[in-house]
Amino acid sequence: MSWKSQLADSITTPEQLSERFGIDPEPLRAVAASYPLRITPHYLNLIDTSGDPIWRQCVPDLSELVVDGLPEDSLNEAAFSPVPAVVHRYPDRALLLVSGQCAGYCRFCTRKNRVGTTALTFSTEQIAAGIAYIAANSGIRDVILTGGDPLLLDDDRLEEILMALRNISHVEIIRIGTRVPVTLPERITPQLCQLLVRFQPLYLNTHFNHPRELVAVSVKACARLADVGIPLGNQTVLLRGVNDDPEVMVALCRGLLKMRVRPYYLHHLDQARGTAHFRAPVERGLEILAAMRGQVSGLGIPQYVVDPPGGQGKVPLLPENLLEVGETVKLKTACGIVELPNSLLR
Ligand SMILES: *Cc1c(COP(=O)(O)O)cnc(C)c1O
Numbered sequence: 001m002s003w004k005s006q007l008a009d010s011i012t013t014p015e016q017l018s019e020r021f022g023i024d025p026e027p028l029r030a031v032a033a034s035y036p037l038r039i040t041p042h043y044l045n046l047i048d049t050s051g052d053p054i055w056r057q058c059v060p061d062l063s064e065l066v067v068d069g070l071p072e073d074s075l076n077e078a079a080f081s082p083v084p085a086v087v088h089r090y091p092d093r094a095l096l097l098v099s100g101q102c103a104g105y106c107r108f109c110t111r112k113n114r115v116g117t118t119a120l121t122f123s124t125e126q127i128a129a130g131i132a133y134i135a136a137n138s139g140i141r142d143v144i145l146t147g148g149d150p151l152l153l154d155d156d157r158l159e160e161i162l163m164a165l166r167n168i169s170h171v172e173i174i175r176i177g178t179r180v181p182v183t184l185p186e187r188i189t190p191q192l193c194q195l196l197v198r199f200q201p202l203y204l205n206t207h208f209n210h211p212r213e214l215v216a217v218s219v220k221a222c223a224r225l226a227d228v229g230i231p232l233g234n235q236t237v238l239l240r241g242v243n244d245d246p247e248v249m250v251a252l253c254r255g256l257l258k259m260r261v262r263p264y265y266l267h268h269l270d271q272a273r274g275t276a277h278f279r280a281p282v283e284r285g286l287e288i289l290a291a292m293r294g295q296v297s298g299l300g301i302p303q304y305v306v307d308p309p310g311g312q313g314k315v316p317l318l319p320e321n322l323l324e325v326g327e328t329v330k331l332k333t334a335c336g337i338v339e340l341p342n343s344l345l346r
């Protein structure tokens, strides 16, 4: 079956979830009205039991509506957005938001207030303006296609965007951030791989969070990309009740290495509204990292990072960068000392 028909067969309503799992759809209607719901047939089939690590990532939960005092734009991206489709926070790198849609909507998404809605869906003209911005800023060497999920675009549209970026001489590398190898592996067709490889150097970063996601079709999707020569990385988010466990993370990272996917970042959860039930404390993340040393090849140990609100950029979380852990967490960073309320890091 084609990826488009797989996508069209996704679950998008609490009623469909109720049919499948016999749960009461009523309480989930309000959640699904606030934040989009989509679970592909592939991802749905990975669920074993209600509340398991796959379920938690994709099935709406009433906790999402708890008023948690967390901001909607946790990374203050609006302040770094010179034109609507671009986020330009580091001088040499820019995000280009090319698609507002994802194959599945992760309940913990940092952009959950906008993903899957018109607020994150930019017109062809707005994306052209984003590309023009990049063309006019010769300091930008690295363009990261994101959204939403860039691989929900058709091949033709993706090709147009990649060609426009490749026409800019100062753009040295292109990266694509995508979760389709996890949620919609059918999207990684041989044709897509042939298209992407024309725009090298092009890196693809995907987003596996749990070893149970490393199933045969996803392994095959990654193998197709690796076989044509696309370097693969993985960004994981530390999630309570999903992967906040050394054994799980060891299995995940070992499994990724076997798939030729290099663990890149372990993100401490961003402070986005409606995600507080996924928070794990910094100490837990550091403990997991310590446990990985000695059990996983150095090649497979991701950098543990936090993106503090306010937009200073990512800060590596290393025991030696933690100056103080109490009411506040003080971190030593390249641009000085960052102080964060500990409650927000939990
Ligand atoms: C994370 C991020 C990047 C890419 O950062 P790397 O550390 O180079 O992977 C670029 N721009 C923004 C706004 C980011 O948040």
Ligand code: SF4
Pocket (backbone or CB within 6 Å): 101, 102, 103, 104, 105, 106, 108, 109, 110, 111, 115, 147, 148, 149, 178, 179
């Ligand atoms: S795939 Fe990424 S952008 Fe899309 S919902 Fe999940 S975390 Fe958010």
